[in-house]
Amino acid sequence: MKVPKDFISTSIKDLTEFFKSTDFSKAILLGIALTVPIIVGIKLGALQIGITITLGAMLASPSDVSGSLRHKITGILFATLLAMIVSFIGAYLHFSLWLLFPVLGILMFAISYISIYGFRASLISFSGLFALVLSFSSVSASGMEPYERVLLIGLGGLWYALLAIGWHYIFPKAPTEFYLSKTLRLTADYLKTRGKLVAEKSNRTELLKKLLTIQSDLTATHETLRDILISSRTGSGKSNYEGKRMLIFAQLVDMLELAMTNPVNYSKTDELFEKKTEQLEDFQGLLFAMSNQLNVIADNLSNPKKLQKSTEIDRYWKRINKDILEFNSSAVNPFEENWLMLKNLLKYQKEQANKIEKIEWLLKNPAQQEVSSINRKETKRFLTKQNYDLEILVENFNLRSPIFKHSLRLAVVTMVGFGVGILVSVQNPYWILLTLIVIMRPTFGLTKTRSRQRTIGTLIGGTLAVGIVLITQNTTVYAILAIVCLVIAFSMVQRNYKAGATFITLFVVFIYALLRPDIFSVIQYRVTDTLIGAGLATMGNLLLWPAWEVQGIQKTLLETIKAHRIYLEEIIGYYNKKGEVSAQYKVSRKKAFLAMSDLSATFQRMTQEPKSRQKHLDKIYEIAVLNNTFLSSLASLSTFILNHPTTPASRNFNKVSGRIIENLLDAEHILIEGISSEEKTDDLEIENIFEATFGKDLNLSKEEKTQPQSENFHLKVEEAHLVREQLKWLLAMSEKMPKLLRQINFE
Incomplete structure (x- = not known):
């Protein structure tokens, strides 16, 4: 039986990625940490001491997860301290079963409850639980005094911490390169799935689910990479390598926002591409070409000299540009909606291609003076900080x-x-x-x-x-x-x-x-x-x-809609004021993406529960997709106004965007109180507010149609079309959210 070459190359690539991964490097580190004390113990005739030190290293290791060195070592030391305390208590648990059972239960509860403080705390908690369980094993019955065993476990934890520090300084770039490569590949998968989604008409459900999963993984990877890069920069000062990697990461964050953009909803693109199949193939080919190039960059991240500019991207871009020019020349109306839609879509893809070129340029190690710097103080605001107040323990009890x-x-x-x-x-x-x-x-x-x-x-x-x-x-x-x-x-x-x-x-x-x-x-x-x-x-x-997830998804939906509302408010504020993009604007974007990722993950967990507990699954899926589409539309609007000179925000823009904010607040009230605010008594019907405000079509006066069509005038028309379409789409989705939420019983 002949094995396909693609399968072999994919398997080799996956295996290579596995050996480069932080999971594999941590496993090697742990192997060293566990075997060395035992080997030394055998050589010195003190095997039991070696085994106990090994046990301490094993108990400290769960907290060694990707992130900044400071957070990692802090986690290891706290895990070691907890393991020592629990091991000392565990040494005295061998008494009457009637007393043992309640003490075991109380200890299990107390140690597990520590995980209320987040992911790293849950790993520290696991070390404590592991230490408690091992108290019942033959490993603990070593003939040592409890204090001797506890001290050796502490020594094992310090041994592992020293190894982790040494490993970091021997391979300082490894975590950054791995997660940067992973981000590139996930972004490539996202673009490829987007390309497939454009062509799919009959059933987009599976592709949309896949897109949500990739987006969730990508957002989580962004958080890890953000922690590594920002913490290392703030801890060690300005670094040429770290600064450039930070700029590459910034390009990839922007690429996710660009990749989510939709100039209009799918029904309009379907209608257009049904008549222009060659343009559909070209747009899809461009997305696939950009996806392939990102994978090439990921493959050559440590050897950028091998990188070559993608001729496929240039070829498809030129073909699409030619198609649009031909489309416009044959159109009766020079400002036909389909032409404006295609032109805006092309601009997004051109911006995406520029991001890829910028990444390639940064990897080829340009002179430091040619590279713009990122404000270190501002980057701290992008880190997600965990609250460790004692009040959290009380509030969640x-x-x-x-x-x-x-x-x-x-x-x-x-x-x-x-x-x-x-x-x-x-x-x-x-x-x-x-x-x-x-x-x-x-x-x-x-x-x-x-x-x-x-x-x-x-x-x-x-x-x-x-x-x-x-x-x-x-x-x-x-x-x-x-x-x-x-x-x-x-x-x-x-x-x-x-x-x-x-x-x-x-x-x-x-x-x-x-x-x-x-x-x-x-x-x-x-x-x-x-x-x-x-x-x-x-x-x-x-x-x-x-x-059950249906009980917790109410809070997750609330956080998602609230994050989207704040992001929209930042977009509206920027569109009105112009000027420099504030750090708060970017933080709100990050929080919106994270909230959407949490919602996707919660829905995925809900699908794994018993059918009898999957209440309102179809409705919850519908609102999850609606929120993702809403975020996609926000990303479209955000990307356009950030990357193009725009006209002053009109009164109509603020009126309609204000109604969208009201709708989102209404959805939040439903989730908080279980009831909605009273039906709006605006003179305009909800369904007609947009048309009554903006009109059904993009109308131009006779003077505007007959005046010389300068580039500046074209840009204004494109802006009017995109902003108009996005507002209409956002308004329709915001009207739908409260209606859907009223149909769901979260009890």
């Missing part, structure tokens, strides 16, 4: 908080799991607890997915382990395979949890194979404990204070 319910649920299920482990007399009851803390998530959908992936991965790993054990009983082979499986497991956990679970199972089996001969019973108990843990995790999320 109720059953309305998803994290509170998750912590309570985890506490109860771990007590049940430990009890089941004792009653069934499994070999290692703490494996059930370990499965629970790894699998259980605040929402049912994520827990169900993790349970399935963990179970499948464990079964695959167990099957492979049986095969390897039957082939060889060589302990040296087991030791080598254990180290290899450990590195692969930790590098795959975030990318593919099923694969990560497979290699974690192999690692555990091979470690036990080095310590005891009954390897098949180890595999059997490992699978049994995983099945019990996965079952309890799923049932716990289903039965104990379940947190």
